[in-house]
Amino acid sequence: MKKISILGSTGSIGINTLNVIDNLGDKYKVFGLSANKNGKLLVEQAKKYRPESVVIIDTDAVDFIKSELKEIGITVLVGREGLLELASRDDIDIMVNGLVGSSGMEPTLNAVKAGVDVALSNKESLVMAGEIIEREKSVSGAKIFPVDSEHSAIWQCLTGETLEDVERIILTGSGGPFRTLDLNRFKDVIPADALKHPNWKMGNKITIDSATMMNKGLEVIEAHWLFGLSIEKIDIVVHPESIIHSMVEFKDKSVKAQLGVPDMKIPIQYALTHPRHITAAWQGLDLIEIESLTFQAPDLNRFPCIGLAYNAMKQGGTNSAVLNVANEQAVYRFLDGEIGFLDIPEIIEKTCENHEWIEHPSVEEILSLENWASNFVKSIESRYI
Ligand code: MN
Numbered sequence: 554m555k556k557i558s559i560l561g562s563t564g565s566i567g568i569n570t571l572n573v574i575d576n577l578g579d580k581y582k583v584f585g586l587s588a589n590k591n592g593k594l595l596v597e598q599a600k601k602y603r604p605e606s607v608v609i610i611d612t613d614a615v616d617f618i619k620s621e622l623k624e625i626g627i628t629v630l631v632g633r634e635g636l637l638e639l640a641s642r643d644d645i646d647i648m649v650n651g652l653v654g655s656s657g658m659e660p661t662l663n664a665v666k667a668g669v670d671v672a673l674s675n676k677e678s679l680v681m682a683g684e685i686i687e688r689e690k691s692v693s694g695a696k697i698f699p700v701d702s703e704h705s706a707i708w709q710c711l712t713g714e715t716l717e718d719v720e721r722i723i724l725t726g727s728g729g730p731f732r733t734l735d736l737n738r739f740k741d742v743i744p745a746d747a748l749k750h751p752n753w754k755m756g757n758k759i760t761i762d763s764a765t766m767m768n769k770g771l772e773v774i775e776a777h778w779l780f781g782l783s784i785e786k787i788d789i790v791v792h793p794e795s796i797i798h799s800m801v802e803f804k805d806k807s808v809k810a811q812l813g814v815p816d817m818k819i820p821i822q823y824a825l826t827h828p829r830h831i832t833a834a835w836q837g838l839d840l841i842e843i844e845s846l847t848f849q850a851p852d853l854n855r856f857p858c859i860g861l862a863y864n865a866m867k868q869g870g871t872n873s874a875v876l877n878v879a880n881e882q883a884v885y886r887f888l889d890g891e892i893g894f895l896d897i898p899e900i901i902e903k904t905c906e907n908h909e910w911i912e913h914p915s916v917e918e919i920l921s922l923e924n925w926a927s928n929f930v931k932s933i934e935s936r937y938i
Contacts, residue, residue, distance in 0.1 A: 555646040557825070558585030558604075558639055560660055563594040565756050566651030566674045566700065566817065571598065573822045576833050581825065585639045590614065596621045603627070608635040636660060643667040647825065649700065650675040653758050654881045655923055658682050661697075662916065668693040672824040674700035676775040677881070681874040682919055683778035697779065698824035703772055704779055705820035706798035706811035711780065712828060714803070722776060723800040723808075725792040726769040726851070727752050732793060736855060740937055742894035744887060752795035752815045761884045765897055766851065770862025771880075774873050777866060784866045789859065791849040796838065814838050857898040865905060870912040871922055872905055878923045879904035882930035893937025900933050 557574070561567045567586075574581050583602035588595040592614030599607050599622055606628040609618050619629050630638055633656075640648060640660035648664040649672040650657050657675030662682065664671050666689050673679070679686060679697075690697065699705050703724045711719070730749050731739065747764035748757060755763070762768035773787050790800075798820075800810040813819050814836055822833060853860050858880070865872035879901040886892045892900070904926050911918055 554579070555581050555825075556584040556644070557581055557647050557649060558587075558642070558645050559583065559649045559651060560587045560608075560636065560640065560657070561589070561651035561653065561674075562586040562598055563588040563591040564651055564653065565754065566649070566821070569817045570649050570651065570672075570821050571602065573818050573825065574602075576818075576822065576835075577825065577831060584645045585642070587636055587639060592618050599627055600625070606630055606639060608639050610636060637663055640664050641667055643669060645669055647672055647698075649821075649824075650678065651700075653756055655681055655878055658919070659916070662686060662689060665689045665695040665697070666693055668695050670696045670698060672698045672700050672821070674821075676701055676771050677877050679778040680771050680774045680877045681923075682916065683774070683873070684913065685916060685919075687778060698827065699775075699779055700817075700821050700824045701772065701775065702813075702815070702817065702820050703799040704776060705823055707776065707780060707801055708827075709811045709823065710799070710801040710809040714801070716781065718803050718805075719782065719786065720802045720804050720806070721786045721788055722780065722782060723788050723790050723802060724769060724772055724776060725790050725795075725797050725799050726766060726772075727763070727793055727795045728791040728849070728851075729763040729766060731764055731855070732791065732849075739855075740893060740895050744890070747887075747894065751793070753817075755817075757888060758881065758884055761887065762880070765858045765884075765894070766856035767858035767862065767880050767897075767901075769851070769856075770859045771877065773859075773862055774866050784863060789851045791851050792846065793849075794843060794846050796843060796846055812838060858901065861898060861901055861905070868910075870910050871908065871914050871919070872910065874914070874919050875905050875908045875922055875926050876901055878926040879930050882927045886930065891938070892935040895937050896933075896935050899936065900930055903933060904929050 583604045585606045587608035590611040608630040640663040651674045658678045658681045661678035795815040797810045802808045865876040883897045883900045
């Protein structure tokens with residue numbers, strides 16, 4: 554039996570992970586759950602899965618959760634401190650990190666340091682601290698299993714292959730809701746437009762990242778750290794149908810692709826059961842129904858965030874951490890109606906240019922830059938609102 558903790562259990566990845574565990578039966582036991590604010594759902598999940606511990610970040614919900622869970626013997630941990638404590642436990646087999654944004658970095662690091670394998674949906678962990686996480690992995694022997702459809706696809710394509718035979722990897726992206734929007738209309742985009750993703754149902758932050766295509770930029774950086782390939786070997790192809798989740802081209806020009814319906818339960822389950830593919834009842838792929846698959850080059854004028862991410866990675870050091878924090882804060886300001894859609898890439902670029910660059914930052918230095926960058930973003934005035 555494998556013991557699993559799920560960080561972000563009430564979010565989209567967390568809920569899908571629990572569905573996967575339902576599918577897998579009693580070979581997997583939920584050991585810990587964490588939620589940000591949704592105490593009601595956390596209590597429901599805890600009553601069903603009977604973990605040893607739960608974490609609630611929002612202190613307003615603590616009394617309610619304690620009163621509901623105390624009599625059934627579940628420990629309730631509170632706040633950021635409680636989250637980091639759960640993530641440091643070395644007596645579990647897999648920690649699923651479904652947290653949103655840079656807040657996921659330290660929990661990933663704690664688990665890796667504790668020698669616990671991480672099923673990682675929080676790509677920001679690797680974007681912020683890829684070098685440190687890689688170093689800690691080699692010390693503790695912990696592994697990272699990607700829970701991102703593209704990286705799961707690459708992982709599956711690389712199974713049984715030799716890394717030095719890889720010519721390049723091709724990350725596919727749907728192009729989001731604005732793939733064909735008239736360039737003159739980008740300045741008028743409002744959050745409700747950007748939150749309509751054509752193929753995937755996800756949380757708000759990643760949905761906006763898909764609309765700017767920063768999500769693909771972050772995934773290029775994520776792929777670099779996960780697979781140890783240089784940035785020059787990672788390409789992006791726009792594939793609006795979201796059926797091919799990514800591809801690997803080998804030196805003999807043979808290309809392997811992984812296909813499936815756009816459903817996160819598939820990459821989540823593979824992260825838990827690899828190298829096996831276990832029977833599941835959810836919907837399968839009907840290629841005849843889909844009929845055709847199409848591809849386009851990514852448009853860097855339309856989506857400048859892609860270029861910003863490649864540049865940050867090429868410059869190395871703290872650039873990708875600052876890019877990530879600036880993006881996150883800009884996205885929240887956009888969702889709050891404080892800045893326009895076109896402010897997002899401008900703010901990210903400005904924040905990267907103005908930060909004090911460090912080639913090999915420590916965790917403390919990354920955290921202090923995170924603080925600096927989020928304040929800097931808040932100080933920038935919108936040019937479009
Ligand atoms: Mn993805």
